[in-house]
Amino acid sequence: MNLSISVFTNISQLKQIESCHILRLFGYYLILLWIIGTILNGSLLYTLIRNNILRQLSTNILIGGLLLGDFIGAFFEIPFPALSLIYCRWIFTYIGCVFEAIITYFVGCSNMYMLCLISIDRYSIMTRSFQEPSGIIQRTYTSIGCVYILSLFWTIMPLLGWSSYDYEIRNRRRWFTTKLNQSSVRRRLLIERRVLHTISFVIGGFLIAWTPYAILVVIRAFFDANHISSIMDTIPALFAKTSFIWNPLILIVRNGNFRQYIPFITSKHRSQSSK
Template identity: 25%
Template sequence: MDIYTSTLSPALDIGAGCYLLVIAVLSIVGNLLVIITAVKKSSKMKPLELFSVNLAVTDLGAAVTMYPLSVASTWSHHWLGGNVTCVYYGLAGFFFGIASIMNLTILAIVRFIVSFNMQSPNEIFGWKKVKMLCVWIWLYALVWALFPILGWGRYGPEPFGVSCSLAWGQMKNEGFSFVISVFFFNLALPVVIIICCYFGITIKLYFTHKKVMNNSNQVPNIVKLHRRMLTIAVLISTGFVVSWSPYGMVSLWSVFHDSRVIPPEVSLLPCMFAKTSTVYNPMIYYIFSQRFKREVKQLCSCLLPNSTKASKDNSIYMVSGHTKLRTNPDHILQEISEVKDSESSAKRTIE
């Protein structure tokens, strides 16, 4: 049998194609909304928000360049285009996947540095630094994606025949060093960095919240903003890792064992589950950001941008630049004191 012929049943091929079509539509629409919202507010956008736009671009790029070919192939019960499109598809998937995980890693490091620094985020990371980091993310992903083309590693069809990726089963000997390097530098190390950074931010926020509550019965908005953005960032990072972990484990298993032992139907599931990583980010923004939700409704109902009042939530992004994200307890207590003084002055004026 041709290696590019589906080993799945025709019904399962059609079902997988329909599933991928839904994922493609949701991903394209959702990430386009994120980008459009950012473009509309580009004059007010802060440097650190560029990382969230960059993440939306990686997800949109994966959906546009990969999913149509995959849908057409599953419905044809045969991979379309042969070796050329297989290498293209594998390279695109690897490229956008590396770009996404590195974007999340850099974002976690940036948030960690900002949270433990008393300066404004814009003073620590200006436009020049942020743009350089984004360029580094894309170049890093491109270098890794080109390695199999240059002879270190290789691309090939998945066991079920109608998708392509890194040829894990064929890299038992000559490509073993590539496999170990990929898993260490592009999965294990980034995951450890992300966990450590957000754990440190959580501890910092916990002690800040505790100190503030000891001096006031009301939690200030700045602490609530920190907590909400931390939740968004952790959910997005966790979602990416969770969606790709089953595929990573199956791929690693196939390097040390005979991949033909795994039934095609079983090898299909982790691959399909990994595709969801391009969908959920806009959904998380929509749930946790009132501003993003409001602007999406405005776009859908074709209302004018000024028809609604501005929301208190100043950013749809995982890192906000509209408010100084300070977790220093003394700064927060000072803000509370200033608010109380303003309220007392207003009362005296009224009286």
């Protein structure tokens, strides 16, 4: 059974069936995603690297690992389908198809594992009275490394003969209580709740982006998909690529720590304050 990863399968057949103008619109849409995804993810990664204070929290480090995957996906993977749609045919040969599939599969796996780590991290902090255990930062970096190694393992397997890349076809509980009348504790609780809501939005964005494509894959695998038009068959895969921009957008809107250090936002605030 072939492992279908590449967005484009029958681009030549799409050209025959659908107007090339529609495909070019999809291509320009992906170009826009490439620009936005690269700038937003790159800016947030740069902000995280430049400001050591942001790396004092394990959650921010894990978010950085998530942003790295999105940056790789946006910068290296989107140009392949975007240019092919503009030319109304796949222009990168089979090697290009395999390369795009490797990037897509690697980023998809690493993002899922990273979201699991973030969920575990939030659960650990919320159940430990908001205190991060000692050594958590080092363990966080180690966990991110393990995530990328595991993702790379699953990505390499099809190259070694385990499936293949091809054109896409058709313990005891310890209870405790904390007094919340202290202003510092109440403030920390509000902060952690906001972080929890932000992570929920990040996970929700991932699910929203990939659910239509997952449904399409299930239909292909277990039902007759001949009645689905070529364009409708392509749209879920194109929509899934919006996952590269959801995370930075959510973080810019919801995370005040990141927003405080982002270069183009801080420079804007400085110019306004100087007036």
